[in-house]
Amino acid sequence: MKLSFLRQIGQAAFQFLASFGRIAFFTASAVRWTLQPPYYGRQIGRQIIDIGYYSLPVVGLTTLFSGMVLALQSYTGFARFSAEDTVATVVVLSVTRELGPVLAGLMVAGRIGASMAAEIGTMRVTDQIDALDTLSTRPMQYLVAPRLLAGTICLPFLVIIGDIIGVFGGYIVGVYRLGFNASLYLSRTLQFLEISDVMLGVIKAAVFGFLIALMGCYHGYHSGRGAEGVGLATTNAVVSSSIFILIANYIVTALFFGV
Amino acid sequence: MTAKIKIDNLQKSFSGKAVLKGVSLEVAEQESLVIIGTSGCGKSVTLKCLLGLVSPDGGTIMIDGIDTVGQSRKAREDMLHRFGMTFQFGALFDSLPIWENITFRLRQKVKMTKEEARKIATDIVAQLGLGAHVIDQYPAELSGGMQKRVALARAIADKPEILLFDEPTSGLDPITGGVIDNLIKDSVKRLGATAITISHDMASVRRIADKVAMIHQGVVIWCGPVAEMDDTGIPEVDQFVHGKAQGPLTNAINKEAQS
Numbered sequence: 001m002k003l004s005f006l007r008q009i010g011q012a013a014f015q016f017l018a019s020f021g022r023i024a025f026f027t028a029s030a031v032r033w034t035l036q037p038p039y040y041g042r043q044i045g046r047q048i049i050d051i052g053y054y055s056l057p058v059v060g061l062t063t064l065f066s067g068m069v070l071a072l073q074s075y076t077g078f079a080r081f082s083a084e085d086t087v088a089t090v091v092v093l094s095v096t097r098e099l100g101p102v103l104a105g106l107m108v109a110g111r112i113g114a115s116m117a118a119e120i121g122t123m124r125v126t127d128q129i130d131a132l133d134t135l136s137t138r139p140m141q142y143l144v145a146p147r148l149l150a151g152t153i154c155l156p157f158l159v160i161i162g163d164i165i166g167v168f169g170g171y172i173v174g175v176y177r178l179g180f181n182a183s184l185y186l187s188r189t190l191q192f193l194e195i196s197d198v199m200l201g202v203i204k205a206a207v208f209g210f211l212i213a214l215m216g217c218y219h220g221y222h223s224g225r226g227a228e229g230v231g232l233a234t235t236n237a238v239v240s241s242s243i244f245i246l247i248a249n250y251i252v253t254a255l256f257f258g259v
Numbered sequence: 260m261t262a263k264i265k266i267d268n269l270q271k272s273f274s275g276k277a278v279l280k281g282v283s284l285e286v287a288e289q290e291s292l293v294i295i296g297t298s299g300c301g302k303s304v305t306l307k308c309l310l311g312l313v314s315p316d317g318g319t320i321m322i323d324g325i326d327t328v329g330q331s332r333k334a335r336e337d338m339l340h341r342f343g344m345t346f347q348f349g350a351l352f353d354s355l356p357i358w359e360n361i362t363f364r365l366r367q368k369v370k371m372t373k374e375e376a377r378k379i380a381t382d383i384v385a386q387l388g389l390g391a392h393v394i395d396q397y398p399a400e401l402s403g404g405m406q407k408r409v410a411l412a413r414a415i416a417d418k419p420e421i422l423l424f425d426e427p428t429s430g431l432d433p434i435t436g437g438v439i440d441n442l443i444k445d446s447v448k449r450l451g452a453t454a455i456t457i458s459h460d461m462a463s464v465r466r467i468a469d470k471v472a473m474i475h476q477g478v479v480i481w482c483g484p485v486a487e488m489d490d491t492g493i494p495e496v497d498q499f500v501h502g503k504a505q506g507p508l509t510n511a512i513n514k515e516a517q518s
Contacts, residue, residue, distance in 0.1 A: 122353075130312050131350035135364040135413075136339050 026218050033138060034145040043142065047150030051112050051209075055158055058111060059104045063162035066099050067091055067169030075178050087178070088188035091170035093197060100163040101155075101201045102249055105208035108155065109241040113216040116147055117237035120220025121230035129221070144221070147213040155209030156202040163201060196256075204252050208245050215241035261324055263288040263453045264309070264421065269318035271304055278304050279315070280477035286470070291447055291454040293468035293485075295461075295499060297508055299515075300474045302457045303347075306423050309455070310342060311335045322421070340368070343414035343452075347426040349406040351398035351413070357384070358394035361412045368417070383412045387442055404435035408442065415446050422447055424456040428463045440466040461500060464488075473499060476511065 074090045120143055123129050132139045167189060174180040216237045223233035262285040269282040279301045286292045294302045307313040309320055311327065320327045327338055351360050358380035359366075366376055380394045387408045398406055407427060414422060427443060428436035440463050447454045447467075458464050464471060465485060472482040473496050481496045488500055498506030 126348055127346040127350035128352055130307075130310075131344070131346055131352070133312060134310055134339055134342060134344045135367070136336055137363070137367055 022222070023218060026221070027214060029140060030144045030148055030214065030217065033140040034148050036141070038141065040142055040146055043146035044149055047146045048154055050115070051108065051150050051213075052154035052157060055104075055108050055111055055154075056161065058107050059158050059162045060165045062103045062107050063095065063100055063166035064169040066103055067095055067166035067171075068173045070094055070099070070166075071170040071173040071178065075174075084178075085188065087174055088170065088180070088185045089192045091174070092167050092189045092193050095166035095170070096163045096193065096197045096201045098201075098249075098253075100166055101159045101204035101208060102245065104155065104159045104162045104205065105212065105245045105249075106242055108158065108209070109212045109215075109245060110238055112151070113212045113237040113241040114234045116213065116216025117220040117223070117233045118230055120217055121223030121233040124221065124223045125225055125230060139221075144217045147217055148210060151209035151213030152206050153209070155205040155212070159201055159205035160198070163198065200252070200256050203256070204249060207248050207252055211244045211248060212241045215244060262286060262321070263290070263323065264455070265319075265321040266305070266309070267319045267321070269305065269308060269320065270316045271301075271308060271313060272316055278477055279308070279318075281318070282474060282477065282479055284472055284479060284482065286453055286455060288453055289447075289451055291444075291456070291467055291469045292472060293456045293458055293464045293470070294472050294474060295458060295464060296474040297499070297512060298459075301477050302474055303425060305474070306344075306425060306455065306457060309423065310339070310344065340364075340417070341420045342423060343417065343419035343421070344423040345407070345410040345414045345425065345427055347429055349398065349410040351406060351409055353398055355397075356394065357396055357398070357401075357409055360398065360409060361394070361416050363413065364417050379416065380412070383416055384409070386446075387412055388438070403430050404432075404439065407431065407435075407439050411439070411442060411446060415450060418450055420450075420452055422450070422452045422454045424454065424458075426457055426459065428458065428460050433462070436460060436463060437466070443467055461502065475508070 070091050071087055074094075075084055075087050078084050078086055078090070120129075123143070129139045129143070132142055171182075171185055171189070174185045175182045219233040219237040219240070223229045264284070264286040266282055266284045269279050270277070271279040278299075282301065282305055284292070284294075284305075294305065296302050304313060308315045308328075311330075315328055318328070322338065322341075327335070330338070351357075352363070355363070358377045361380040361383055362371075362376040365371070365379065371379075377394060381391045384393055385391065389405065389408055389412075393401070393405065393409070398409070401409065411427070414424075422443075424443060428439050431439060443454070443456070444467050446452075454467075456467060458467075465488075468485040470483065471485050471488050472479050473493075474480070475495050481491050481493050483491065488496070491497065494507045497503075498508050
C-alpha cells in the first residue's frame with residue numbers, strides 16, 4: 001500500500017520532469033529553427049493577421065470593460081479616504097502595467113492557443129506533418145517558427161491598442177458617470193504615466209505572445225491520435241499557456257520591480 | 260544486379276513492443292513491390308523507416324548501395340528529394356489550394372511564378388484525368404477518389420526516382436480503386452520509378468505488383484513474383500490472399516487481442 005503510494009508519487013514526478021524536458025527541448029529547437037532561413041513570409045503574414053487583426057475585437061472589448069470597471073471600483077475605494085482624484089492615475093497605471101497585457105494574453109491564449117493546437121494537432125493526426133517532412137520542408141520552420149514570430153510581434157501591438165481602449169473606458173466612466181472634468185481626467189491620466197510603465201506592459205506582452213504560440217504549437221505537435229487527442233491538445237494548450245502567462249507575469253514584474 | 264532498395268534485418272520497437280523483428284526486403288530498379296499483411300504487422304513502420312520518419316533500432320536500409328540509417332540531417336534531406344509518397348488518407352494540406360499542394364516541393368526547390376506553378380499543376384492533373392478547374396479548389400471540396408489523385412499528383416510532380424504508396428485505394432469503391440491503380444501503374448512506368456506500395460486490396464495488388472512481400476508479426480514470411488502469390492504453400496499467405504475468415508492469421512489476431 002505504502003509502496004504503491006510512493007510509486008505513484010515517483011511516477012508523477014518523473015512524468016512532470018519528462019514533460020518539462022520535452023517542452024525545453026521543443027523550445028530550444030523552435031527558437032533555433034525560427035532564427036534560421038528559409039523564412040516563410042506568407043505563413044508569417046497569415047499568422048500575423050490571425051493573431052493580430054482577428055484578436056483585436058476580443059482584446060478591445062475586454063480592456064474597454066476592464067477599464068470601465070476599474071474606474072468604478074477604484075472610485076468606490078478611494079472615496080473612502082477622499083482620494084477620488086487618483087482614479088485616472090490608478091486606471092492608467094493598472095491598465096498599462098498589469099491588466100492590459102495579462103487580460104490580452106489570457107484572451108489571446110483562449111482564442112489563438114486553442115486554434116494553433118487544433119490546427120497543428122489535426123495536421124499531425126492526418127499525417128500532414130509527415131507529408132511536409134517528406135516534401136523536404138522542416139515542419140518546425142514551416143509551422144512553428146511563423147507562429148512564434150507572429151505571436152511575439154503581435155501581442156505588444158495588441159496590448160498597446162488594448163491599453164488605449166482600456167484607458168478610454170476609464171475616461172468614459174470617469175467623465176460621464178462619476179462626473180470628473182474631462183480635461184482634468186486626461187491631465188491626471190498623463191501626469192504620472194511614464195514610458196517605463198508602457199514598456200513594462202509591452203515586454204510582458206511579447207513574452208506572453210511567445211508563450212501562447214509555443215504552447216499552442218507544442219501541444220498540437222505532440223497531439224495524440226484521433227479527435228480525442230486533438231481535443232486534449234487544445235485544452236492543454238489553453239490551460240498551460242494561461243498558467244505560464246501568470247507565472248511569467250510575476251517573473252517579469254519582479255525583474256522590473258521599482259522601474 | 261544491385262538492388263535499388265535493400266532493407267536488411269530492420270528492427271523497431273515502440274514502448275517495449277517489437278513491431279519490426281528483422282524485416283529484410285530487396286527491390287530492383289523500376290520494380291513495383293507491394294507489401295501485404297494484417298493491420299499492425301509493421302508495413303507502415305517499414306515505410307516510415309525508409310523515409311527516415313522513424314529511426315529503426317537496428318538493421319540497414321541501403322538505397323543505391325548507400326546506408327541511410329543514422330545519416331545526417333542534410334543527407335536525409337537530400338535523399339528525400341528522390342522520394343514521392345502518398346499517405347493513406349491523402350495528407351493534403353487543408354489550408355492550400357490544389358495547385359499549391361501539387362507544386363509544394365517544386366516551389367521550395369525552384370523559384371517560379373504563380374502562373375508557372377499553376378501551369379505545371381494543370382498539366383499534372385490533366386495526366387491524372389482531372390479537369391483544370393480542380394487546381395483552384397481546396398482538398399476538403401474534393402471527393403475521396405479525387406483527393407487520392409491529387410495526392411498522386413503531388414507525389415509525382417517532382418519526378419522522383421522512388422514512389423511509396425500507403426494504401427492508395429483504401430476507402431474507395433472498386434471502380435475508383437481500379438482507376439487509381441491504373442494511374443499509379445502508368446505514373447510509375449512513365450517516370451521509370453521504383454515503387455513500394457502497401458495494400459490490403461488483393462485486386463489492387465494483382466494490378467500493380469511485380470513482386471509481393473507479406474509481413475507477419477514483424478518479419479517477411481514470403482516474398483516473390485505476383486504470379487506465384489496464389490500458390491506459396493504458406494498458410495498465412497494463403498489465408499490473406501484468399502481472404503479466408505479462419506486460419507493462422509485469425510488465431511494470431513485473436514491471441515494478440517487477448518494479451
